[in-house]
Amino acid sequence: MHLEYFLLIAAALFCIGIYGLVTSRNVIRVLMSIELMLNAVNLNLMAFSNYLDPANVTGQVFSVFVITIAAAEAAVGLAIVLSIYRNRDTVDMEQFNLLKW
Amino acid sequence: MTLAEGVQIVSFGILAVMMLGAALGVVLLENIVYSAFLLGGVFISIAGMYILLNASFVAAAQVLVYVGAVNVLILFGIMLVNKQQEFRPIARAWVGRAVTALVCSGLFALLATTVVGTPWKLSSAPAAGDNAIVLIGIHFFTDFLLPFELASVLLLIALVGAIILARREYIPDTQAGVPVQDALQLPERPRELVPVGSNTSEQGATDSFL
Numbered sequence: 357m358h359l360e361y362f363l364l365i366a367a368a369l370f371c372i373g374i375y376g377l378v379t380s381r382n383v384i385r386v387l388m389s390i391e392l393m394l395n396a397v398n399l400n401l402m403a404f405s406n407y408l409d410p411a412n413v414t415g416q417v418f419s420v421f422v423i424t425i426a427a428a429e430a431a432v433g434l435a436i437v438l439s440i441y442r443n444r445d446t447v448d449m450e451q452f453n454l455l456k457w
Numbered sequence: 458m459t460l461a462e463g464v465q466i467v468s469f470g471i472l473a474v475m476m477l478g479a480a481l482g483v484v485l486l487e488n489i490v491y492s493a494f495l496l497g498g499v500f501i502s503i504a505g506m507y508i509l510l511n512a513s514f515v516a517a518a519q520v521l522v523y524v525g526a527v528n529v530l531i532l533f534g535i536m537l538v539n540k541q542q543e544f545r546p547i548a549r550a551w552v553g554r555a556v557t558a559l560v561c562s563g564l565f566a567l568l569a570t571t572v573v574g575t576p577w578k579l580s581s582a583p584a585a586g587d588n589a590i591v592l593i594g595i596h597f598f599t600d601f602l603l604p605f606e607l608a609s610v611l612l613l614i615a616l617v618g619a620i621i622l623a624r625r626e627y628i629p630d631t632q633a634g635v636p637v638q639d640a641l642q643l644p645e646r647p648r649e650l651v652p653v654g655s656n657t658s659e660q661g662a663t664d665s666f667l
């Protein structure tokens with residue numbers, strides 16, 4: 357097992373997340389793509405923690421922080437989506453021109 | 458690591474195929490409910506990869522927090538925003554998708570060449586293994602104490618803010634003697650739906666939101 361395998365898989369997951377973030381039109385799918393990207397970052401952190409710093413598990417500590425922030429982000433993001441949906445009655449990203457101009 | 462090398466490679470392959478397939482399903486499938494369930498599959502396979510990487514505590518936390526909390530929250534969001542609508546088609550939308558796919562594959566190629574070309578300084582120290590949870594606790598209460606406390610305060614603030622953003626505005630003073638007509642319907646301030654795309658009613662949207 358090599359470090360490079362894990363890093364390549366994480367890079368692929370990150371790129372899939374970016375593709376979903378840019379192209380999806382459903383708001384909740386955008387939030388899911390952000391979760392994918394955060395998980396790719398976590399996988400990177402964990403691979404570095406195991407292969408470069410195995411005795412002193414700093415990467416795992418950082419990934420716990422990332423998981424915490426991701427949970428907070430999901431809660432606030434879904435609350436914002438619900439509130440926008442109640443006011444605008446749509447989930448289409450193309451019709452959210454609230455903060456655009 | 459007590460697993461043999463072959464077992465590790467085989468389970469890594471299975472987990473990687475599962476993860477990438479489910480991630481592509483999350484991004485590409487039309488039905489958003491299928492996407493949400495596949496997202497749970499991605500989280501579970503990532504937890505398996507954490508176990509391969511000697512991080513059993515974070516794998517357990519991943520299953521608990523992501524699969525148990527975040528994924529359920531996303532499913533709740535989907536069910537609450539359950540609107541079957543046909544998105545208005547955009548002219549030449551495939552151009553944007555193609556350009557995005559091109560940019561993403563270019564980014565992946567860049568990252569892959571960087572990963573392969575970098576001489577990583579691999580450490581030969583023995584892995585912490587099951588001792589890692591003790592080490593994580595020591596880190597949390599010595600050199601990462603301030604971020605730990607800040608993260609807990611931030612989580613509290615974010616959850617309270619989420620509740621305040623997502624709650625509905627109830628009318629508190631209904632008439633005391635009049636029974637509610639529909640027992641299953643909560644008394645709720647009548648909302649004004651803003652017609653999408655009209656700029657003149659921004660003020661009304663702000664008012665009903667507040």
